Structures are given as structure tokens and as C-alpha cells.
Amino acid sequence: METKKKEAPIVERPILGRISSHLKMGIVGLPNVGKSSLFNLMTKCEVKAENFPFCTIDPNVARVQLPDERFNWLCEHYQPKSKVPSALEVVDIAGLVPGAHEGAGLGNAFLSHIGHVDGIYHMVRVFADPDIIHTEGELDAIRDLDIISNELRLKDLDIMKKKRIPLARFANTDPLKRPELAFFDKVIQILEDGKDVRNVDWNAKEVEFLQEQLMLTAKPVTVIINMSEKDFIRQNNKWLKPIFAWVNQHSPGSKIIPVSVALEQKVFPMSPEDRENYLTENKTKSKLAQIIQSGFESIQLVNFFTCGADEVRAWPVMKGSIAPRAAGVIHGDFEKFFIKAEVFKYVDLKELGSELAVKGAGKYRMQGKTYVVEDGDILLIKHNAKK
DSSP: OOOOOOOOOOOOOOOOSOOOTTOEEEEEOSTTSSHHHHHHHHHTSOOOOTTSOOOEEETTEEEEEOOOHHHHHHHHHHOOSEEEOOEEEEEEOOOOOTTGGGTGGGHHHHHHHHHTSSEEEEEEEOOOOTTSOOTTSSOOHHHHHHHHHHHHHHHHHHHHHHHHHHHHHHHHHOGGGHHHHHHHHHHHHHHHTTOOGGGSOOOHHHHHHHHTTOOGGGSOEEEEEEOOHHHHHHTOOTTHHHHHHHHHHHSTTOEEEEEOHHHHHHHTTSOHHHHHHHHHHTTOOOOHHHHHHHHHHHTTEEEEEEOSSSEEEEEEEETTOBHHHHHHHHOHHHHHTEEEEEEEEHHHHHHHOSHHHHHHTTOOEEEOTTOBOOTTEEEEEEEOOOO
16 A cells, blocks of 8 residues: 655745636646546535525536635624625636647637636546546556646747747847847746746746736646545555656646545535545545635635624635735725724634634734735725725
């Protein structure tokens, strides 16, 4: 039996890909690796709120509730009329095939879909099944990882080379364009060397430039390993070690989550009691919540809360955001007319039991425009915006 793999530490770099207002994660992989099955399971994780219902936006996009015990506790504590959790928009992207960057298998359309998400779930299958055809023949997880990785990189390379052509013409007569041209050449060389741009350390000016390019290889990746139920329960499969090694080499810091979609499909329809009994008897756990949470964290988001008798709501904001920017997530005028924020911590409220007790302990503070909002903060925004 294989020993449990030690995951590489998460490497936090500036997000270089597109950040949308809907917090999108795309499920990417070859055909028949379990993407749509995982997507269908995630879409059943409904948002339990009267005014924030689960909905399928179109056949391959859905909003999925972010699992958060803090939000659940706050709702129990405040008993609000309205409950609004954070949500992650998940996109089921059709399977890519070799040559997708050149249009094979409608690859250009599918790669365009990847361009409009903020992060990627890269799914790979590690079990054989005579009833599930593998488009590349024999099962080979490393080959499959290489195919998807190469297609994304080759598409970036093709786009960057095309953008370079007019830039080179301008640079011949405009010296101010030459530093930009040199940077294009640097990025192109990195891609030609087989590296993804997200795995390179860039200075602040380069990060600003890359954020405008919306490159596929800039997007953070969470690797999902789809195992058979038997292998998942015993955590033993010949592809686990090679996959961990591949990720450490090609995408260091990316989260790796083994899962059995077959197991998840079996236990999801069960009653909560039967599900818990089945998982306990087999000494295993569901991975759906972890997959959703990892997607949220991979695009460097944190949650702050607004709480009261009328509403408890979780608000996602980029890590490192200052208080006015967080206020702007609630309403644009709140950022413009921000005065201050009353701030206390979820952990302090839970420990002490009431806002009055938090104030009495000196842990209820007034913060100004330079305050950096932290995960788990509870905010009351003060502003002079007109109602």
C-alpha cells in the first residue's frame, strides 16, 4: 500500500488571469474523465437561502454555495430574515483534445471558455473502465496532464506571437515601445521553454502587464484526481505518485485533491444519516466541500461578513483588500463615500458569545481607509453616501 503523499506548500503569487465579478472556476480535462459528473454533483450543493436560490445559468454554468461553517454559525446566532452565503460560479468546459490550440475538436471555442474563468480545476482520470472510452487509447494520467497543459501553453504562445507582430513595427520607430517588446519576447521565450507564466516570479510592473493579457497559463490550477471508489477508499493507485511528482515539477504550489466521483454519486442521494454511516464504515470522506473551498482559495479570495437581524451575508473580496474596497463590494457608493468601518472577528464573537461581550473585551475596533480586511472579519460600514 502506498504511503500518503505529502502535498507541496501552496505558493501564493499575484493573480495574473482574469478576475470576474462572478468568481468563476472552470473544470478542464480530456473527454470522459468525469468533468460533467463532478459538475452535476457540485450543482446539487444548493445555496440554502430564500433570496439566493441555486440556479443553472445555462447548460454548463452554475452557482455553487461556498461551504463555510462560520456563515452557518452566524445565521444560527443572529436568526436573520435573510441569509446570503458566498457562491462560486463553476463552468463545465467540454473536453479538450490534442491540437485544440489549432482548432481541433472545436478547441478554439473551448479554449475561449477557459479564457473567461478565473481559475482552473484540471481533472485527470486514473481508473480504467471498459464502458468509458479513453479518447487517447490506454490509460496514462501523465500523458493526459501533458496534453491539457501543452494545449493551454501553445494557445498562449500563438496569441502572444500574433500580438508581437504589430508591436514590433511600432517599436522600430517608437523607443518607448521597446521595453514592452522586450517583455513580449521574455514571455514568449518562457512559453517556448515549456513553462507556464503563473510559475514565474514577476516584478510589479510585469504583473500589471500580464494582468492585461488574460493568459490561460496565468490562471491558478487545482488538480482533481478522479479515482475508482475502491482505490479512493484505500488511497492506493499507481498514478498517485507520478501525478504528485508531475504537479510539483510543472505547477508547484497547486492544490491536488484525489476524489472518487463514483463514490460521491453513490452517497449524495442518501439521507445525511445514511451517508455519514456509509462514509464512516468505509473510513473515508466526501471531497465535494474541499473542492469548492479550494477553488475559492486558489483565486485568493477571503470572506468578510455583515450581520444583523435583517440579514447575515458573506462577501468575497480579494485577499489584501483595504476597507473601502471591501465596502465597494457591498455598494459602489460605499467605497466612494467611505468614512470608517466598525470591525470585530468571527472567532471573538463565537468565543465571547455576543457583540456586547466583544466590545467589553476591547476587541470591537474602528478602522480607517488603510485597514486591510481579513478573512472572518465582521464589518459595519460607515459612509455618507445618499440613500
